[in-house]
Each structure stands twice: as structure tokens, then as C-alpha cells.
Amino acid sequence: MANVVQFIKESYEEMVQKVTWPSWSELQNSAVLVLTASLIIALVVFAMDKGAYYILQTIYNSL
Secondary structure: OHHHHHHHHHHHHHHHHHOOOOOHHHHHHHHHHHHHHHHHHHHHHHHHHHHHHHHHHHHHHHO
């Protein structure tokens, strides 16, 4: 049990004193970047899905 308490104390100390936290503007910029990338990836996946659907429908209808 002492090891667990020591681990929690050391983890807290590291999070408070050794970790470099981003500023609010850096955090906002990162969030916008992640949102933009997520939307682009979603659109690419959507286009691939629709393209595959169209190709498969064309093949199935020709049979």
C-alpha cells in the first residue's frame, strides 16, 4: 500500500512541476487543427464509401 501512495505522490509532483502545459491559445490552435483534420479524414472516408458503393452497384446491376 505504501508503494501505491508513493506512486501517487510522485505522479502528482511530476504533473505539477515537470510537465510543460500548453497555453490557452496553443490549446485552442491544437483543437482547431484536430477538428479540421478530423473533418478532412471523415470526408475522404465518406467519398471512398460512396465510390465503393457506386462501383459495386454498377457491377451488381450488370450481372
